[in-house]
Amino acid sequence: MIWCGNSRGRTQQVGSRALNDYGLCDMHGNVIEWCQDWFYDSYNNLTRPDDGSAWEFPIGTDRVVRGGYYADLATEARSARRRGSPPDTAYEGIGFRVVRSPR
DSSP states (O other), X not given: OBOOTTTTTSOOOTTOSOOOTTSOOSSSXXXXXXXXXXXXXXXXXXXXXXXXOOOOSOSSSOEEEESOOTTSBGGGOSTTOEEEEOTTXXXXXXXXXXXXXXX
């Protein structure tokens, strides 16, 4: 089943759709999000940054992408969905989230 009930089958302006049960919106299913981290099949035996920063030492060729986009199956539109994609990939279902540290 493709989930389009809240997306109307296309990308949506940020903040324009219904809030979830936690009072959040725009967390799942608008577009897949590019992440700064490099993708690894397994993080076993890797030393992760302990300050919350990105994994900036490339071993492979792909960057992490998270979530799902409006035309994905509902089971795939979740934050925990993580996979790799070449940095030069482009299509309508992929984007990024601007993040700013609080002052």
